[in-house]
Amino acid sequence: MKNRVIKNKRKSLLTIILVACLSVVTALGISFSVKNSVNVNAYRDPGSAEVARVVAEEGIVVLRNENNALPFKSNMKIGGLGAGQDTAFIVGGGGSGYVHNGGNTIDPKTGMQNAASSGRIASYTAMGSATGTFDRVIYFISRTSTEGDDMKVADYYLNDVEKNDVNNLINKYGSSNVVIVLNIPTIIDTTWLIEKNVGAIVCMWLPGEQGGNALANVLTGAVTPSGKLADTWAKSYEDYITSYGTNDAVSHFASSVNVNYYEDIYVGYRYYETFDENYEKVNYEFGFGLSYTTFDIKTTGVNVNKNTGKIKVYVTVKNTGSTYSGKEVVQVYYSTPNDKIDSPAKQLIGFAKTKLLAPNESQNLTIDIDINEMSQFDDVGKIQKNAYVMQAGNYDLFVGNSVKDAGKHKVATYTVNTDLVIEQCGDINTHILKRLKSDGTYEYLDKEYYTVKEYGKKVFQTEDLESITTEREFHADTWFSGLTQGRLVRLLGNQTFRYRIIVEKAGTYNISFTMANGSESDYKDMFEIYVDSTPNDGVDNGVAQNISASLTAIKDAWQNWRTIYGNTVTFDKSGEYLLTFKCNAQCGDFDYFTIYNDKVAPAGETEISADTYTATNGVKQEACINGNLASGYRTAGNYTEHKITVEKAGKYYLSLDAVTPFKATENLADIYVNSEKAGTLKALRSSANPEQIKATTEAEPPAYKQASVDCWFTTRETSSIAVNLNAGENVIKILATSVDSLCNVKSIILRTTQKAFTYKNNTADYDFKSFADTSNPSGSTGWKGYKYLDVVEGKCTVEQFVRQFEVKELTALSMLQWARSESNSGTGGIGGVPGWNITSKDMYEFPYASTADGPAGQRFHFTNNDMPDGSDYKYATWFPCVTLLTATWDVDMAYTYGKQYAKEEQQTNNSIML
Incomplete structure (x- = not known):
């Protein structure tokens, strides 16, 4: 016996993937027949084919083997049915998983013919139907996989043609003599095959260019299978906890690109x-x-x-x-x-x-x-x-x-x-409503984030959705801030999207929608709203929405946010709801929606959106990432009026969540209650130490938002004044008292007890210097003559080297530069200061690193004469997919695979595998 020590490999199957570019090549496997290369150049390493084959052999998983259906014996005549043996053989994934290997692919038909030529079986015949005399028959089932695509019903279940073919083979040759080969990227249904009592089921995954030889070696016993599943194969699709949304009758079978992990750690x-x-x-x-x-x-x-x-x-x-x-x-x-x-x-x-x-x-x-x-x-x-x-x-x-x-x-x-x-560890700012516990109940986590309060408002960002049908796109709202970015849902029409929310108390609430329409025509009857029902049988709780065109109104019309008011939504009880939006036609970009009311709580704190005013002079609604503002109090005499409902008469303390980016002033605004002046709000801090937020260099902000105008939206809470409110309806008026004394107001805050003034800052306390004023980071030394090799040779430290860089140089160093790929991979590269228009070009002599899609093999653009030696194309070896690599459960094999892959990367001037 020989001894071996294996280090712990927790999360160890992931380790197999992570170590794939390390260690050395070793002599592996048995001798085999290799098809002559169709295209050979210096960029396909001679040792790669053998490594690809051995990895495939080690990762093929035999799921079923009844009555010694496998392995095939040397005297057996074998037949094979299904296009997956040749023309429909799936070597690997599509998109970034696709590899141009110059036609150097051994499909299963060729692999079995090689086995017959070497005497491991008597013969192999590609069948057109269930006819002929054979000792065993193989039926090939293939499925594709590519980036940007999700599994569909037809991918998971066998189709009618496949079922009919299998039934015909069973009727002709007997179930125990039928061997099913799965050429698939992920789990499919096997229950039907088990019920048919087929002799064997073999999963070859997407096995790379040597998959045919590897499969033949396993089926004939030249290699004893040792692959193990890295997944759980359930009896039915419904047995996967992620097959349906939690408490949701909407299947996730390619019907939604969004999945909430309510199952938490109970995955797989x-x-x-x-x-x-x-x-x-x-x-x-x-x-x-x-x-x-x-x-x-x-x-x-x-x-x-x-x-x-x-x-x-x-x-x-x-x-x-x-x-x-x-x-x-x-x-x-x-x-x-x-x-x-x-x-x-x-x-x-x-x-x-x-x-x-x-x-x-x-x-x-x-x-x-x-x-x-x-x-x-x-x-x-x-x-x-x-x-x-x-x-x-x-x-x-x-x-x-x-x-x-x-x-x-x-x-x-x-x-x-x-x-x-x-x-x-540090904190990660994520939002999820609830998660599964081991006793089958759910623990609510970020309940506050999803809860509509009885009083005040709740803003829901549209990207925080439960599910959405068909296509959905997120887009960065860089219009607002270079320091803070939001996201949106881009609606392409005829979609259904859902939000899971919690309602604190039953009742009817206002609902508004902040959207943009950058087209040349108005959008009408955009969507309807349903509460806890599918559109097919639900009750429409909202009027279909309209939004006018804004193509010429602003620099970026698709980020010219407008808020649609005047709609309500009713919840008949407190608790959890699924709020469904059904798009009727083309819609605008949807940034967020707000559920709110105008009621003031009899105790505690109530926040009322300032943009929901009922009357105005010179003030307008303006959108920002975390909710709308009432904007335009800069001129004396400008005002807004707000109708509120008070349950309990009495004294309340009123303050504003507001911003003034111009000058400090003692008086921000006069407050009127039911036409009577209640008092004057002071500056954002006391008059003895007035607050002045640093202004931009612009006298007027542009019509569209940009990085230098954050100070227009960094709101802070003012000091408060006491106001007496009647039971029932009240009208609060905010009146600007002087030029630039007040600019934007986000909300009106009412409390039943006075709160100590702590200079609340509702966003971040940024330093509002424009990027043009920050050419060097804090501590930057400027150019000291250090080059990259000085770090390598120990002549300077990394810190000394990096401190020379300007911000724009650091940006260029780390960003992807599409045009600079030295390998023609089409995915660009990073490094090599600078990126563009920087006068310090090449003075750091920082190396440039080209990238290429992987890890099943390097993917290059197919263009002529792109190589220094004049050859037409760089062909790479198409290795097995990483699912198969993981199924080897062999870290040493992963090192071997990765080292071989790295040899081809080195020969093609690639440094980074994507």
Whole structure:
């Protein structure tokens, strides 16, 4: 027996991908027949074909093998049906996954013919139908995959032609003699095939240009399969928790490009381990894969070293078969306490793949586990917020050859006596309404973000949607600020999009829509609104919206936001709702919508949008990222009036959330209540220390927003005055008292108790200098003569080198430069100061790095004479897809693959794999 130590590889299947460009090439695999190259040049490394084949062999997964349907014997006549064996064979993905390999592809038909030529089978015949005499028949099922596309019903289920072909083969040759080969990028339905009792199901994924040879080697037993699934294959599509939106009858089958991860950490096998412990909903579990031989996995010991923080799991694997050599994957899982922080029932923490073991041969494996890798992330502070923690309790270890099998073999328990903080992390500003808990209930997280209050307003950004049908586009709202960007939903017509919200109290609320129409014609009857119903059977709670054209009104008409008022929405009870917008035709860009009312709370604080005024003189509505403003109080005599409803008469304290970017002034505005002057609001700070926000250099802001006008929208709360309000309707008037004393008002704030004045700043306290005034960052030294090689040779530090750069140079250094690709990949590159129009060109001698799509192979533009040697094109090797690479469960194989890939990158002057 030989010993091998395997380091812990938590999140380890991802590790296989991450290490793919490291280590050295090794001699791999068995001898095989390779098709003569159609196109050969210096950019396809001679060793790549063998590496591509061996990776494919190791990652092919045998899912089913009944009655010794596999492997094929040397005296067998084999037939193959389906275009997937040749003309419809899918080598790899589309888009950035597509590789021009010069026609150097071995399809399954060619691979099986090679096997016949070498005597591993008697013959191979490509069939046109279920006719002829064969010992076994293969049926090929292929599916494509590309970027920007989602799985459809026809991708997941077998179509009528495929089912008819399989039925014909079964009727002719018997179910046990039918072998199904899946040439697919991801999971498809296998339940129908299992019910048909086919002899074998083999998943070859998208296996790269040597896929045909690899498949033939596995089917004929020249290679014993050792691939294992990195996914869970459920019995039905509905058994995947993400197949439907939470409490939503809308299938996510390519019907929405937006998915909310309400299932939280219960993704993939973690979900089934926790909620389907008997695997009643699963055909093939995570880590599953059959072999032509059998193995015995025996855990011989577990050692805990608290000083090093390591656990060593000692395992002996023996090939207990009598005919075939093979490899086995040993998988280690752990479970955690579940008292304070929710956790899946089991999670993978380590694995190891054996060498090729002959019958009766054994191998000792040692799998190292880092104890801290069993920690859980505490994002709400049950032990410590935004930290990896280990809660007190028992941590069990399990060993097997799949997650299901491991559950039968608990090998050790590690006990933590007290809660521990392992690593403190920073905060990530994300929004999600709720998440699944291990008991099947949901925990509400950012409830405040999604809640419509009984009083005041709630702004919903349109990109925070639950789901949307067909096409949806996000777009950066750079019109507002160079420092802060918003997003929008670009509506292309005939879409349905939904928002999950929580309503604090039943009632009828106002709803407004902030949109833009940059076309030359008006948009009419744009959409309807439904509450908790689909458009087919729901009640329309809103009038279809209209928005006029604005093509000539502004520099960027598609960002000339207008708010549509005058609509209401009714909720008949408090609680969670699904708000549905159904587009009737072409619509405008949709930035956000606001649900609000004009009622003042009898206690606490109420915020009322200033843009919902009922009368005005000289003031208009203006949109910004986080809600609208009432803009134009700069002239004395300009005013707005606001009707509000007060439930309880009495004294209230009124302030404004406002901004004045010009000059400090003692008096901002006069406040009138029911036509009587209530008082004067002072400046943003006291008159003894007046506030002056730094102004832009422009006397007038342009009609459109740009980076230098942030000071027009950085609102702060004013000091307050006492006002007496009657029960029922009241009218509040905001009257500008002098030129430039007040500019924009975001909201009116009413409180029943006076709040200490803390100079509230509702956005960020930016330094409002224009970019032209910041040519050098703080601490910049300017040019000191340091070049890139000076850093490499230790003549200066990285910090000294970087401090020479101007801001525009740093920008050019890090941005993608499409026109500068030295490899003609079409994806540009980064580095090589400068980018454009910078006088310091080349003085830093910073190297330029070209990029290319990958990692299945480098993708280049197909243009003539693009190479220094005059050759027409750079052909690259088309390696297997990373799903197959992950299914090898072999980190050493990933190193081999990555190193070979890197050799071709080096030959084509590429440095970065995209």
